[in-house]
Amino acid sequence: MLRYTLLRILGAIPTLLLVIAIAFMMVHAAPGGPFDDDRALPPAIEENIKRYYHLDEPLPKQFLRYLSGLVRGDLGPSYVHVDYTVNELIADAFPRSLKIGALAMALALLAGLGAGTLAALRHDSWLDRVVMAISMTGISIPVFVFAPILVLLFAVKLNWLPAGWTSSSGVSRYLLPVVTLALPQIAYIARLTRASMIDVLQRDFIRTARAQGLGTMNVVWLHALKPAMLPVLSYMGPAIAAILTGSIVVEQIFGIGGLGHFFVNGALNRDYTVVLGIVVFYAALIVFLNLVVDILYGAIDPRVRYR
Amino acid sequence: MSVLGYSTVRISGGILVAIAIIALVGPWMSPHDYASTDFDNLLLPPTLSGGHPFGSDSLGRDLFVRTMMGVRVTLLVAIVASIVSLVIGVAYGAVAGFVGGRTDAAMMRMVDTLYALPFIFFVILLLVAFERNFLLIFVAIGAVNWLDMARIVRGQTLSLREREFVEAARLTGVSTPRIIVRHIAPNLIGIVIVYLTLTIPQAILVESFLSYLGLGVQEPQTSLGALVNDGVNHMEGASWALLIPAGLLAVILMSFNFLGDGLRDFFDSRHTS
Numbered sequence: 160m161l162r163y164t165l166l167r168i169l170g171a172i173p174t175l176l177l178v179i180a181i182a183f184m185m186v187h188a189a190p191g192g193p194f195d196d197d198r199a200l201p202p203a204i205e206e207n208i209k210r211y212y213h214l215d216e217p218l219p220k221q222f223l224r225y226l227s228g229l230v231r232g233d234l235g236p237s238y239v240h241v242d243y244t245v246n247e248l249i250a251d252a253f254p255r256s257l258k259i260g261a262l263a264m265a266l267a268l269l270a271g272l273g274a275g276t277l278a279a280l281r282h283d284s285w286l287d288r289v290v291m292a293i294s295m296t297g298i299s300i301p302v303f304v305f306a307p308i309l310v311l312l313f314a315v316k317l318n319w320l321p322a323g324w325t326s327s328s329g330v331s332r333y334l335l336p337v338v339t340l341a342l343p344q345i346a347y348i349a350r351l352t353r354a355s356m357i358d359v360l361q362r363d364f365i366r367t368a369r370a371q372g373l374g375t376m377n378v379v380w381l382h383a384l385k386p387a388m389l390p391v392l393s394y395m396g397p398a399i400a401a402i403l404t405g406s407i408v409v410e411q412i413f414g415i416g417g418l419g420h421f422f423v424n425g426a427l428n429r430d431y432t433v434v435l436g437i438v439v440f441y442a443a444l445i446v447f448l449n450l451v452v453d454i455l456y457g458a459i460d461p462r463v464r465y466r
Numbered sequence: 467m468s469v470l471g472y473s474t475v476r477i478s479g480g481i482l483v484a485i486a487i488i489a490l491v492g493p494w495m496s497p498h499d500y501a502s503t504d505f506d507n508l509l510l511p512p513t514l515s516g517g518h519p520f521g522s523d524s525l526g527r528d529l530f531v532r533t534m535m536g537v538r539v540t541l542l543v544a545i546v547a548s549i550v551s552l553v554i555g556v557a558y559g560a561v562a563g564f565v566g567g568r569t570d571a572a573m574m575r576m577v578d579t580l581y582a583l584p585f586i587f588f589v590i591l592l593l594v595a596f597e598r599n600f601l602l603i604f605v606a607i608g609a610v611n612w613l614d615m616a617r618i619v620r621g622q623t624l625s626l627r628e629r630e631f632v633e634a635a636r637l638t639g640v641s642t643p644r645i646i647v648r649h650i651a652p653n654l655i656g657i658v659i660v661y662l663t664l665t666i667p668q669a670i671l672v673e674s675f676l677s678y679l680g681l682g683v684q685e686p687q688t689s690l691g692a693l694v695n696d697g698v699n700h701m702e703g704a705s706w707a708l709l710i711p712a713g714l715l716a717v718i719l720m721s722f723n724f725l726g727d728g729l730r731d732f733f734d735s736r737h738t739s
Contacts, residue, residue, distance in 0.1 A: 174579050185591045299719040301671050303678045303691070304712040307698040315702055397581060404586045408678065412698070422587065423679060426594040438587050 164454065171446045178442040179229070183222055186431045212238065225435075234436035239428050245436035248421060253440075256417035259409070260402050262337045267344035267398070272391065274345070275352025276379060279387075282357055290349060297346025302405040306339040306412045336409045343405070344398050348391055356387040389460055395452045396445070403441060474728035478721040485718060489537040498528035500535045501686040512706050521706050523696060532688055533711055539689040540670055540718070543603060547669040550608025552662055555615025556654070562616070563623025564646060574620065577613050585610045586672070593681045603682060607672045611665050615658070622657050626650050656733035663726035667719045674715060690715040 200208070209215045213224060228235055234245035278290040313320045313335065321332050359365065360383055368382050407419035418437055425433035470476050493500065497517065504526030512521040512529075520529035562573040589606045626632060627650070635645050674691025676682040683689050688696075690711050697708030 181588070182591065185588070185595050188595060295720065295723060296716075299667065299723050300716045301674060301719070303675060304694055304715060307694070307701055307708055308712060311701050311705060311708065400581075400585075404675075407586070408675070411679070423590070426590050429594075434591065438591070441587065 164450070167450050167453065171450065175439075175442060175446060179226070179439055180222070182435055182438045183225060186435050187218060187221070212236070229439065234439070235432040237430055237433050239425070239430040239433070245432050248433060249418065249436060249440055252416055252418045252421050255415055256406055256410070256419060259333065259336050259340060259415070259417070260406055262333065263340035263344070263402055263405075264398070266337060266341040267348055267402075268391075270341070270345045271348025272352050272384075272388070275349040276356050276384070276387070278349065278353040279356030279360060280375065280379070287353075291353070294346035294349045297342050298350075300343075302339055302343060303408040303412070305342055306335070306409060309335055309339055310412070332413075336413045336415065340402060340405050340409050344401065347394065347398070351390045351394055352387060355390045356383060359383045359387045362386075385459055389456070392452060392456055392459065396449045399445060399448050403445075469729070469732050472728045472732055474724045475732065478724040478728065481717065481721045482725065485537060485714070485721075486541060489534045489541070492534040493531045496528060496531050498531050500527065500531045500688070503527055511704070512710075520710050521704065523707055524700055524704075527686075529693075529707060529710065533690075533693060533714060536688045536690045536693050536711060537714065537718070539683055539687065540673060540691070540715070543600075543607070543673045543683075543689070544666045544669040546604045547607035547611065547673070548662055548665045550604055551611040551615055551665055551669070552658065554608065555612035556619050556658060558612065559616040559619030559621075560623050560646065560650065560654070563620040564627060564642075564650065566624070566627070570620070570624075574617075577616055581613055586675070589672070589676065590679070590681060593676065600683070603673065603676065607669050610672060611668050615661055615665065618657060618661055619654060622654055623650060626653055660726055660730045660733060663722055663729055667722040667726075670715070670719060670722070690718075 206215070213221060216224070225235065232246070234249070237243045237245055237248060240248065274290050274294070278287040281287050320335055365378060365383055368378050373381070403419070406417060407423055409415070410417045410420040411423065418441070421433060422437045424430075425437065504522070507518070507522050507526045508524055510518050510522040510526075512519055518528050518530065520533055523529055523532065558573065558577075562570045589610060592606055593602065632645060632649055635649055640648070670690075673682060674689060674694070677689045677691030678695045680692075680695065682691060685692075693711035694708065694715065697704075697711060701708045
């Protein structure tokens with residue numbers, strides 16, 4: 160298993176290099192630079208700025224410089240937020256994104272597994288149909304539609320929850336962002352769980368457990384849940400990516416200064432190193448989390464052999 | 467049983483056809499057009515008698531016509547982008563499935579890798595880096611959505627390759643390209659149609675997401691995502707400007723998802739019978 164983990168980490172390096180190279184090319188192929196202002200800078204000053212940031216060097220050399228910075232964990236300076244490095248910006252913004260993302264993922268797993276199991280236990284009943292109809296709605300409605308409608312309802316009309324991200328509102332400010340971010344994932348996980356739970360509940364070992372007099376709760380908890388979770392576990396990779404994507408919208412709508420917010424603003428302001436740094440950071444994070452999911456898969460499913 | 471025997475197909479298909487017809491004919495029937503402003507009638511609530519059935523926006527433009535134009539753009543982008551992803555996905559999947567072996571393993575490993583990447587970040591980079599033109603949006607969305615299609619086509623091709631009729635064709639000396647065209651491709655159509663209907667809502671999601679962020683179609687052109695974004699800015703005083711395009715977007719997405727589910731049931735039942 161240690162060998163497998165090491166091999167997977169080695170295998171992830173070319174992927175990451177590819178991502179970095181593509182993102183680097185895209186950022187540098189773009190017309191217009193971070194210092195293109197409405198008022199043109201005097202050429203001498205522009206040249207000085209370019210020299211300071213090494214933008215006057217040939218592209219391959221810039222790329223190697225960037226890579227050698229990365230190896231040392233240095234993502235470079237921000238061009239727009241002068242005096243800040245990309246590392247500092249990420250260190251400041253990521254904890255907020257992480258808290259909301261992790262809470263949304265936890266909620267999605269709990270609610271999705273619960274609803275899906277309930278629907279499977281009452282397969283073909285009205286409860287099943289209601290859960291499936293609600294989850295189809297959840298899949299169909301995008302985060303950026305859910306978020307403003309929930310704000311309109313709970314913050315503007317009913318005035319129960321804060322609409323934005325103010326520090327005075329304490330824990331209640333987490334509720335709307337986390338719920339909106341989790342809803343589509345709850346729906347997806349509920350559908351996956353229902354399908355695999357229906358399948359698992361028909362297997363022989365479940366019948367044996369029932370024949371031994373085990374109650375439904377115990378059958379599900381002790382025997383059915385683990386195998387039924389496997390498709391959900393394989394969905395974790397795409398789910399993480401979807402939550403990162405959704406966080407861009409949620410952070411915009413609720414005014415949370417997280418990474419998604421910095422990414423969109425960085426892209427619009429051509430703050431190249433920030434954009435590049437966030438893409439590289441997220442790609443590394445996703446590769447790492449996928450590795451964790453793969454290893455967990457083996458821990459839950461004894462049939463998986465690490466080679 | 468024919469396709470129309472499935473109530474999900476009938477209802478969701480009917481809703482989509484109706485929306486498409488209204489979106490095509492509606493703007494033409496209305497006295498207003500989508501771009502002209504009217505500063506005497508800002509943010510009017512929807513009324514049937516007042517000539518603005520969906521109200522008007524913050525520049526006094528008629529929201530009915532704008533919403534219908536938005537539906538047109540949304541549907542057009544989604545369908546073209548889905549065809550882009552269809553072409554890439556089917557070609558990639560069929561080659562991987564039919565060639566098999568190490569090539570297949572390498573190709574699918576790449577799909578797995580791409581699957582987990584936050585593609586939307588690249589699409590945003592692409593749209594910011596180059597001028598936002600329509601063509602780029604199609605290609606960007608298509609390039610994001612071909613992975614599912616490739617996986618499904620590959621799986622189907624793998625199982626078809628081992629079937630008796632393919633073996634029989636091979637024994638009687640039919641060439642490989644001819645086997646793919648005559649025997650594999652026709653059996654892929656069902657599953658490809660099902661996944662095409664399921665890819666369209668994903669493409670709609672990406673397009674409206676980009677338009678929502680202001681990276682999609684440009685003013686005065688609009689799409690449902692752009693209209694939702696506009697509605698968010700005025701939701702306290704003019705909730706209809708948010709709720710109508712948001713509701714329509716949800717109905718369209720849901721209809722495509724149900725249509726895909728219904729078509730899957732139809733092709734499944736035909737497969738087993």
